[in-house]
Amino acid sequence: MEISGKTRVCGIIGDPVEHSLSPAMHNAAFQELNLDFVYVVFRVRKDELREAIVGAKSLAIRGLNVTMPHKNAVMKYLDEIESTARAIGAVNTILNDKGRLIGYDTDGIGALKALEENGISLNGKKLLLLGAGGAGKAIAFHGAQEVEELKILNRTTQKAKDLAEVLRKKFGKKIDGNSLSAKTMKKELEDTDILVNATSVGMHPKDDQSLVDASWLRPDLCVMDIVYNPIETKLAKDAKSVGAKVVSGVEMLVYQGAASFEIWTDHPAPVKVMRQAILRKLSELGVHH
Ligand code: ATR
Numbered sequence: 001m002e003i004s005g006k007t008r009v010c011g012i013i014g015d016p017v018e019h020s021l022s023p024a025m026h027n028a029a030f031q032e033l034n035l036d037f038v039y040v041v042f043r044v045r046k047d048e049l050r051e052a053i054v055g056a057k058s059l060a061i062r063g064l065n066v067t068m069p070h071k072n073a074v075m076k077y078l079d080e081i082e083s084t085a086r087a088i089g090a091v092n093t094i095l096n097d098k099g100r101l102i103g104y105d106t107d108g109i110g111a112l113k114a115l116e117e118n119g120i121s122l123n124g125k126k127l128l129l130l131g132a133g134g135a136g137k138a139i140a141f142h143g144a145q146e147v148e149e150l151k152i153l154n155r156t157t158q159k160a161k162d163l164a165e166v167l168r169k170k171f172g173k174k175i176d177g178n179s180l181s182a183k184t185m186k187k188e189l190e191d192t193d194i195l196v197n198a199t200s201v202g203m204h205p206k207d208d209q210s211l212v213d214a215s216w217l218r219p220d221l222c223v224m225d226i227v228y229n230p231i232e233t234k235l236a237k238d239a240k241s242v243g244a245k246v247v248s249g250v251e252m253l254v255y256q257g258a259a260s261f262e263i264w265t266d267h268p269a270p271v272k273v274m275r276q277a278i279l280r281k282l283s284e285l286g287v288h289h
Pocket of ligand 1: 132157
């Protein structure tokens with residue numbers, strides 16, 4: 001990679017952020033398309049967020065990804081926020097458009113795109129979403145626009161109910177929230193088409209955990225897990241073994257990155273190269289299937 005006098009800078013702000021997979025993914029993509037761009041990591045502490053954003057503007061940084069703990073707090077420093085990102089209350093991508101900072105959320109878009117690109121259409125389907133945290137909320141907002149029916153189950157029941165109410169009012173569809181119990185999951189799974197785990201259950205080092213009992217899974221179910229460490233979670237393994245279609249968390253990571261890449265560069269993202277870069281990095285970090 002050659003840095004010129006015109007190289008445009010993108011990056012990620014967060015704390016901690018040094019283990020992010022995004023530099024590998026975006027730099028591979030810039031290189032693939034011969035774009036004079038570079039992607040770097042900026043560790044920004046909570047109390048320095050405002051200065052970082054003001055600085056990014058004066059340094060004419062082209063784009064930023066935003067991760068923990070800044071996804072919500074960053075919103076007040078931006079000039080404009082895309083409507084779904086505003087509704088979700090989180091921004092994970094910033095575009096610097098000639099000095100105007102615009103905030104987007106590409107997590108929900110990434111999750112839906114990951115499903116679609118793997119042959120799973122949400123149109124007319126029933127989606128069962130486990131989790132109403134940051135990622136769950138983003139998936140729910142985007143998913144609710146496509147599906148026929150949405151069920152949200154969350155350990156903290158009230159969060160699922162509140163989210164469902166907001167979405168029901170907004171989209172006027174069959175959307176409900178409930179507790180995340182064996183009983184509710186088993187019942188809902190009986191007529192669900194697509195199951196998405198948007199909780200952190202199953203993430204390393206608790207690789208052997210899954211919220212879903214293997215006996216509740218069916219061959220005609222589509223399953224996506226947002227957890228990508230391990231690449232194949234227990235839920236994904238169980239779903240595969242009954243013959244269900246499975247989409248890994250790596251796909252969501254790739255497609256949220258692809259959406260950010262397209263916002264910054266106006267070029268179609270080289271998704272295959274981005275996926276390879278992620279898988280290479282995960283393998284370097286000792287993350288396996
Ligand atoms: P993210 O941004 O990754 O979604 P988050 O906002 O902290 O992270 O959300 C984590 C999600 O995983 C939440 O839905 C959380 O449930 P609560 O809202 O009840 O906290 C869920 N979660 C985490 N550990 C869990 C567990 N052991 N069992 C069930 N759900 C769990």
